[in-house]
Amino acid sequence: MLLLDFSVTLVMELENLSEGKNLSMIFNVVLYDQLHKGMQYLESSMLIGTLIALTIFNQQGNLVFLRSAGFSPLKIVLVSGLGPMILSLALIFFDETLFLDLSKKSKTLNQPIQSAEVIQWEMAEKNLIGLRRLNDKEARAIQIVEFNDQQRIISSANYPEGNLDNGQLLIPDSNTQQVFEFPSSFLLSSNILENLSLDSLLSLKKTYLPDKDMQKIDTLIYARALLPVSIIAIIFLAGSLMFNNLRSEGVGRQIIIGISLGLIYDLIKDLSVASFLTYQWPILIAHLLPIMILIGIGTYKFKRI
Numbered sequence: 001m002l003l004l005d006f007s008v009t010l011v012m013e014l015e016n017l018s019e020g021k022n023l024s025m026i027f028n029v030v031l032y033d034q035l036h037k038g039m040q041y042l043e044s045s046m047l048i049g050t051l052i053a054l055t056i057f058n059q060q061g062n063l064v065f066l067r068s069a070g071f072s073p074l075k076i077v078l079v080s081g082l083g084p085m086i087l088s089l090a091l092i093f094f095d096e097t098l099f100l101d102l103s104k105k106s107k108t109l110n111q112p113i114q115s116a117e118v119i120q121w122e123m124a125e126k127n128l129i130g131l132r133r134l135n136d137k138e139a140r141a142i143q144i145v146e147f148n149d150q151q152r153i154i155s156s157a158n159y160p161e162g163n164l165d166n167g168q169l170l171i172p173d174s175n176t177q178q179v180f181e182f183p184s185s186f187l188l189s190s191n192i193l194e195n196l197s198l199d200s201l202l203s204l205k206k207t208y209l210p211d212k213d214m215q216k217i218d219t220l221i222y223a224r225a226l227l228p229v230s231i232i233a234i235i236f237l238a239g240s241l242m243f244n245n246l247r248s249e250g251v252g253r254q255i256i257i258g259i260s261l262g263l264i265y266d267l268i269k270d271l272s273v274a275s276f277l278t279y280q281w282p283i284l285i286a287h288l289l290p291i292m293i294l295i296g297i298g299t300y301k302f303k304r305i
Helices: 002-016 023-059 062-068 073-080 082-113 190-194 198-206 215-225 227-241 251-278 283-303
Strands: 120-124 127-133 138-147 153-165 168-171 178-181
Touching: 002 023, 023 062, 023 073, 023 082, 023 227, 023 251, 062 073, 073 082, 073 227, 082 227, 138 168, 190 215, 198 215, 215 227, 215 251, 215 283, 227 251, 227 283, 251 283
Parallel strands: none
Antiparallel strands: 120 127, 127 138, 138 153, 153 168, 168 178
């Protein structure tokens, strides 16, 4: 999966060949970023590995033997998941200590020719603010949309440039200087936050006191901290599918169903986090809810075996 993603990304980046960005530079930029980027496939990879192991056990008759020896299906799945769990914990450790540093190096190599970040949006009181960050102090293409108490748009305005300073957006104008306050975490771009280690994110959180400013940082902290639990939950559910009518249904069908559930799980996680961020609900619940759904469905399936 890493090699496939690396090949596709490299081919796409070749479109940006220029005098200041040769083939060697593009290759290094993509290569350094690939290991951290590949962590998004960790859950799917552990799921596929566990399903392949259980499939081989079944083809050799080991599942039937283990069950006749007194091993419950739940115990078989949990033991089979130990290998993927140990491997995933090792990869998470290397991501925190090595892969993130390589990704930062990739961003540094790409910085001279990297364009400004895409437009960020943030609510500030009754205003929806969108801007394109150039750096930590300057912003361009600023858009301000103002709402009334009934959540209806009453005005909108565009400004070519502005300044970022201590949680404030300052927009110079010929007549007045407008100032908008927004969450402090908005000062940090998404690219910067995503390349911080868990320890750095926890340290960064301590520097901001208002809890309402923490949603963007908290969602990255919980995603990293709950990743091992998420892997256990998805293996737990997928494993329960391997014991349903093994004689009458092909194991390949079970694997396809398990992988499909993994993709659906990723979609549910993204929708859950996006919804809770939009409505400013507790972000921890957004990360726990998909995990609890998997555990609930898996428990129900195991009881029916």
